[in-house]
Amino acid sequence: MPTDRELQFLTLVRQNDARLHRICRVYAGGNDEQRDLLQEILLQLWRSLPSFAGASSPDTWLYRVALNTALTHARRDPARRETALEDEIAVDDAPADVTDAGLDVRARQEQLHAAIARLDPVNKMLMAMYLDERSYREIADVIGITENHVGVKLHRIKQALARQLTRETV
């Protein structure tokens, strides 16, 4: 029979399934590697649970623990970083639209994911939270920089990605 703390932990994990899985896919390539990272993040969340006393919001706390663990994981195994997001393409739902237009959207989405996979770990982190529809305030709290700074960095990342996608399209 799980204890109250274990039940609280399981609820937290289930509420954040998609978010945790997305972070794993951003920072780890291949199913085994992603599963390893997920286990590492779960372990860190469990160990950090007593230190979470409402000082920050649950989302901010969860993101901090998950991203700090993912960054450490990425530093330990830098060779796998490059392939990280490319695998996400295969995991996404298959497109129902198999017309030329649908395939074109799919191809461009793949290009975007491949471009994100080539970002450095810090910019990947920003994009992961941006794609998860987090506000600038939340991103700033998790990362430890100002909201303005978040805006500037995201603007630069978008420009860099746009340039890269344009080059690949030409």
Next chain:
Amino acid sequence: MTYETSRRASAKADPLTTLSDDEILALIQTESHQLDRRIRWRDWREMLASVIVGVVIAPVAMRGPPLARAGAAVILAGLVVVAGRLWLARRAGGRGAADTSLSVAEALRAELRRVSMQIALLESVAWWYVLPLMGGSVLMVAGLRGSSAPFTTGYALVAAVIAWGIIVLNRRAVHRSLAPRRDELTGLLTTLES
């Protein structure tokens, strides 16, 4: 494709089907306990080593010939210095040394402090570890009754080789592992703050 399209695509629910509740509970129970055990065992091992050296050295420090007593005193003082430096190094990262709930920037700064402290420790290992322990042991052996000059010389040579080996291994660890990690952390912080 717009960023909004990408945001919607990535924000889709993506259930974590790879681990069941039972698997998650088993993971946190076994892994967490194993980690605690490893930390406890490391602390016990270090304490045990210090106690053994202390027990072996203490009688010489109290009742040996003057030169041997001086050597034993240097070793005991060296042990205190070693314990103090290691304790300070563990505290170097402060609250963030192993706290993953800090902001990413704070966690990176804490890790950088910890790695820099480790580098400083390993680069100066000759002064705070090798010299007092090896030097003290040579003095002690030289001062013990019955130690001949050739034996003491031979012992000093062996101690010098071991000392050289310790210094080289520590420098190699800095060069191969810690310095690249420090550079990478500095790079991440620079990217984050630029």
